[in-house]
Amino acid sequence: xxxxxxxIGIIGAGLCDEEIYELARQTGRxxxxxxxxxxxxxxxxxxxxxxxxxxxxxxxxxxxxxxxxASEANRYVKIPIVTGLSHARNVVLVRSSQALxxxxxxxxxxxxxxxxxxxxxxxxxLRTWENLKDVHYVSSPEEAVDMAFKLLE
Numbered sequence: 001x002x003x004x005x006x007x008i009g010i011i012g013a014g015l016c017d018e019e020i021y022e023l024a025r026q027t028g029r030x031x032x033x034x035x036x037x038x039x040x041x042x043x044x045x046x047x048x049x050x051x052x053x054x055x056x057x058x059x060x061x062x063x064x065x066x067x068x069x070a071s072e073a074n075r076y077v078k079i080p081i082v083t084g085l086s087h088a089r090n091v092v093l094v095r096s097s098q099a100l101x102x103x104x105x106x107x108x109x110x111x112x113x114x115x116x117x118x119x120x121x122x123x124x125x126l127r128t129w130e131n132l133k134d135v136h137y138v139s140s141p142e143e144a145v146d147m148a149f150k151l152l153e
Contacts, residue, residue, distance in 0.1 A: 009097030012046025024049035032059025051076030122151035
């Protein structure tokens with residue numbers, strides 16, 4: 001447990017379909033219901049959905065933004081961290097998270113998964129890149145959140 005709560009990074013693409021959006025929203029909500037803090041890249045798609053769900057649960061959301069303006073954050077980010085680092089912000093996101101839940105995603109998400117594994121962070125995969133060694137694959141938001149918190153005990 002961190003000072004304010006367990007920090008769970010929810011990673012995934014900035015553009016996603018409705019099904020992935022809903023999985024991410026449910027995941028963010030479940031993290032929030034357990035007293036966790038949702039960290040993400042702060043933009044749209046999976047990131048927005050995870051923040052929306054967390055906010056619906058009354059949780060804190062932190063967006064690690066790639067650009068130079070806090071206004072670039074999605075409307076559910078409560079604390080925008082402006083980095084100006086572009087894709088390199090993935091290192092900050094991963095380093096700041098205690099565990100990562102990957103939902104869907106493209107190459108940026110793959111880089112976050114790799115960084116998480118390199119930094120010995122638990123990585124949980126939900127409908128994301130398949131067959132990656134040391135990723136804990138699950139089939140539902142409930143399993144993802146349960147696994148993240150269990151691996152941090």
